[in-house]
Structures are given as C-alpha cells and as structure tokens.
Amino acid sequence: MRLIILISFLFSGLASCEQRTASAFKAPVGKTEPAKNEAVATFAEGCFWHTEIVFQSLKGVRDAVSGYAGGFDASPDYEKVSTGNTGHAESVNIYYDPSQVSFETLVAAFFASHDPTQVNRQGPDEGPQYRSIAFYRNEKEKAVIEKAIADINASGKYKAKVATQVAPLTKFYLAEDYHQEYIAHHPENSYVAHVNIPDYLKFRATFPGPFNDTLNKR
Numbered sequence: 462m463r464l465i466i467l468i469s470f471l472f473s474g475l476a477s478c479e480q481r482t483a484s485a486f487k488a489p490v491g492k493t494e495p496a497k498n499e500a501v502a503t504f505a506e507g508c509f510w511h512t513e514i515v516f517q518s519l520k521g522v523r524d525a526v527s528g529y530a531g532g533f534d535a536s537p538d539y540e541k542v543s544t545g546n547t548g549h550a551e552s553v554n555i556y557y558d559p560s561q562v563s564f565e566t567l568v569a570a571f572f573a574s575h576d577p578t579q580v581n582r583q584g585p586d587e588g589p590q591y592r593s594i595a596f597y598r599n600e601k602e603k604a605v606i607e608k609a610i611a612d613i614n615a616s617g618k619y620k621a622k623v624a625t626q627v628a629p630l631t632k633f634y635l636a637e638d639y640h641q642e643y644i645a646h647h648p649e650n651s652y653v654a655h656v657n658i659p660d661y662l663k664f665r666a667t668f669p670g671p672f673n674d675t676l677n678k679r
Contacts, residue, residue, distance in 0.1 A: 478508030478551075478586050478652055493526055493554070493635060500559050502567050502602075503530055503630050505550035505594040506575035507583025510643045511657045512553040515574040515664055520671040521561025526554045527636040527643075531594050531626070537634050545588040552594070554633050562671065564602055568609050571595060574664040577613070578621040584656060596630040603627060 495501050506512050509527040516525040529537040532548025542549045555567060575583055575593060583591045597603040610623045644653050665672070 478510060478591075478656075495556050496523075498558055498560070499523065499556050500564070501598075502555045502557065502564060503552055503596040503633055504555070504567075504571045505531060505552040505592065505596075506571060506577075507551070507586055507591045507593070508652075508657070509551040509553050509636065509640065510653065511574070511660055512551075513642070514644050514657070514661050515570060516553065516555045516557075516567070518661075518665065518672050519557075519562055519566070519570060520673050521559075522555055522557045522567075522673075524556045526556070527640045528552055528554060529634045529636060530596060530630060530632065531628060539637055539640070542590050543588075545590050548589070549634070550590050550592050550594050551636075552596070552633065565605055565609075568595065568605055570664075570668060572609055572613060572623075572625075573668045574660070576619075577610075577623045577625040578619045580624045584660070593625040595625055595627055597627065598630055603629075 504512060504516075513525045513527055516522050529542050529547070529549040530552040531550045532542075534541060534547035534549060537547050537549045541547050542551065557567065577593050579593065581587065581589045581592050583593070595606045597606055606625075606627050610625060610627070613619070613623050643650075644657050647653055648658075
C-alpha cells in the first residue's frame with residue numbers, strides 16, 4: 462500500500478495510540494523468524510504503529526513487527542502493558558538484510574524518527590510503556606548505539622541529553638494481531654491521520670534513507 466493511500470483520509474480530532482480500535486479486523490501476522498540472510502533489531506520509541514512504518518519504509522527491511530519488550534511480565538498483552546505496570550515498552554522487531562541496510566543505519570533511523578530526550582512519553586502518549594529503548598543483542602550493537610547517543614549529545618541538537626535506555630534484549634513478545642500493520646489497515650483513525658502520518662512524513666523528509674517505494678510489505 463503506497464503512502465498516498467495512508468494519508469488520503471484526514472479526520473478531525475485527536476485520539477491516542479492507547480485508543481483501541483472497535484474493528485474486529487485481525488491483520489495477518491507475518492513470518493516472525495529471521496531468514497538465513499536476515500538479522501533482527503529491536504527498538505521502542507513510543508507508539509509501535511509509528512515505529513512499524515518507519516522501519517518498513519527502509520530498503521533492506523523485510524518487515525517490522527509490533528510487540529512488547531524490556532519488562533518483567535512473562536505474559537504481557539496490550540491491556541496489561543497499557544497500565545504501565547509490566548515494565549514493557551511498545552517495541553518493534555525489525556527483520557533486515559545486513560547486506561542491504563546496516564545496523565548503524567537502523568540506529569540512525571531510530572534516533573531520527575522520535576525525540577530521544579523525552580522520558581516515559583513520546584508526543585501525546587505518556588507512560589513508561591512509551592519510553593525510548595535501543596535494544597542490543599551483542600557488544601558490537603551496544604557500541605554502535607552508545608556512539609550514536611554520544612554523537613547526538615555532542616551535537617547540541619537537543620537542549621536536554623538523550624534519555625534513551627540502552628538494554629540487552631531478553632525476550633520479545635508479539636503484540637496482538639490487530640496491532641500489526643495498523644496504519645495501513647486504519648488510515649481513517651484520527652490518531653493515525655493526525656499523529657502517525659505527520660510524524661512519518663517529517664521523518665521521511667529529513668532522513669536520507671535508503672527508502673522502499675511501499676510501506677506494506679506483506
């Protein structure tokens with residue numbers, strides 16, 4: 462589905478990522494195991510609907526899947542995570558081909574697509590479930606993330622220091638079906654139209670890419 466389709470429905474009013482859709486639609490959940498040529502990266506940067514399209518738009522990314530990570534609850538679901546009491550953040554697993562897009566580029570996209578200085582919130586969404594986290598799977602990835610943070614802090618881009626947590630990924634829990642590809646399936650949602658799409662367009666206008674032509678990859 463091309464981006465123009467996603468932004469063709471603009472409705473008045475502002476909702477929240479936490480507003481659950483009344484639709485009974487269940488999006489198909491894509492393959493959640495990496496292929497032989499793929500690696501996986503995991504980030505949390507507020508509403509996972511936004512994070513999905515940011516990374517799905519990059520060339521070399523097969524898919525971005527919404528879920529929960531960073532907490533202590535062994536059986537998280539949307540209702541529990543939304544209370545802010547599970548320790549989990551809305552997160553996204555990114556399945557990518559390292560020969561086409563590097564982990565460094567993914568980290569750069571992560572920091573370019575949200576405000577990493579905000580604590581326990583992102584835009585209109587508040588609570589620890591919306592905090593910024595860059596997860597790593599090995600020491601090399603940790604070093605890449607820490608360098609990116611140091612560079613941002615040294616640049617003076619923000620008045621405040623980067624508040625992004627840097628944490629090892631312990632386990633990723635897949636979110637409910639209706640959250641997957643939410644923006645593509647619900648372009649009429651007021652939060653999508655007035656928050657997700659403008660945020661994505663801002664990212665697209667300022668980040669060098671490389672970009673795919675389409676957002677919906679399934």
